[in-house]
Amino acid sequence: MTARSLQGTDVFIGLGRSWSGYKHFIRDLSVDALKGLSSRGRGGGGGGGGAQKLVASRMRVRAIHVWGGGRLQRLALASTDHAGQFLQAADWLLQSQTASGAWTVPVERRLNDHMLLKPHWSSAMAQGQAMSLLTRAYRVTGDRRYLDAARRAAGPFSVDSRDGGVRTLFQDKYVWYEEYPTVPSSLVLNGFIYSLMGLYDLWRTEGEGGEAGRLYAAGLTSLRALLPLFDTGSGTLYDLRHVTGGGPPNLARWDYHVTHVNQLLVLATMEREHTLFAELADRWTAYMRGHRAAHN
CATH class of the missing domain: 1.50.10.20 (Glycosyltransferase)
Structure with missing residues (x-):
């Protein structure tokens, strides 16, 4: 189950309940970004109109940051999966x-x-x-x-x-x-x-x-x-x-x-x-x- 929340300028998208062992996650980052910006326009502060003007194919990943507890076995970026x-x-x-x-x-x-x-x-x-x-x-x-x-x-x-x-x-x-x-x-x-x-x-x-x-x-x-x-x-x-x-x-x-x-x-x-x-x-x-x- 996925849920979105807003904290300042950050948009957090949940990956479900707690779990044990390794899990394989695949995310469409452009969809996550567009949904997050859309959420901001519906009451999270910030302009919602800008999200509609964005084109997914023109979006680029600038940086990836990992923090918190846990272990990451493999991280990969691909144009599609x-x-x-x-x-x-x-x-x-x-x-x-x-x-x-x-x-x-x-x-x-x-x-x-x-x-x-x-x-x-x-x-x-x-x-x-x-x-x-x-x-x-x-x-x-x-x-x-x-x-x-x-x-x-x-x-x-x-x-x-x-x-x-x-x-x-x-x-x-x-x-x-x-x-x-x-x-x-x-x-x-x-x-x-x-x-x-x-x-x-x-x-x-x-x-x-x-x-x-x-x-x-x-x-x-x-x-x-x-x-x-x-x-x-x-x-x-x-x-x-x-x-x-x-x-x-x-x-x-x-x-x-x-x-x-x-x-x-x-x-x-x-x-x-x-x-x-x-x-x-x-x-x-x-x-x-x-x-x-x-x-x-």
């Missing part, structure tokens, strides 16, 4: 997965007055993205622990939201995997699509006959049926909370709208026999250029 960070993330997922196959969120989340998630809830989006990473780690290393963890991650997709899982049904017919498994359901679009991508990656990795293929197929059927409900004629909706819980529609910000478009373009490459994804991607792209649906 994506492979190392990738495997560290995969190992963290192995260590942090619960017995039910989930990675839980330890904080409360409130979508509105009627949709509250208490600490230690699961997210279909997080499950799907973890599956995508773990299946790739398995393909790179051949270590079956990663594949086994990805398979366990499919467990919450078969458990209803009210029972601690991420599954809900829309109108008692269409299965939906919830980014925020609230009761009543919220049906967030981008999180659902990310969860489908994770199930797809697991299905294509483990082959036919696994649970992931069935879950993916059921979700794809729901997505094709419900996608038109997210089209406003001038943009998209972030979710369907206005249908399930009442209140006004929750319009997607333009950055989320762009995410929807990009997700549909990816789905169009995954499911070439279904033209709906490409057609909607074209229409939703046109909305960003000022196109609007016809009206009476």
Whole structure:
């Protein structure tokens, strides 16, 4: 767990709880610096606007200072270490997965007055993205622990939201995997699509006959049926909370709208026999250029 704190002109980024023995740490110093400067702009004194003007590729390490107790075995600087960070993330997922196959969120989340998630809830989006990473780690290393963890991650997709899982049904017919498994359901679009991508990656990795293929197929059927409900004629909706819980529609910000478009373009490459994804991607792209649906 990483936390940031400010003391004078210094920004401190934690590396977790105490430990014994050697630990291998990989840090992206440019990201740490940008996050630290951003924190200063949010109330730590100092100008926050300057952090936004910095470009990571132009930053340079001027000096490295080590103080305090302990022993440093090896220190190395590199322009990138994506492979190392990738495997560290995969190992963290192995260590942090619960017995039910989930990675839980330890904080409360409130979508509105009627949709509250208490600490230690699961997210279909997080499950799907973890599956995508773990299946790739398995393909790179051949270590079956990663594949086994990805398979366990499919467990919450078969458990209803009210029972601690991420599954809900829309109108008692269409299965939906919830980014925020609230009761009543919220049906967030981008999180659902990310969860489908994770199930797809697991299905294509483990082959036919696994649970992931069935879950993916059921979700794809729901997505094709419900996608038109997210089209406003001038943009998209972030979710369907206005249908399930009442209140006004929750319009997607333009950055989320762009995410929807990009997700549909990816789905169009995954499911070439279904033209709906490409057609909607074209229409939703046109909305960003000022196109609007016809009206009476």
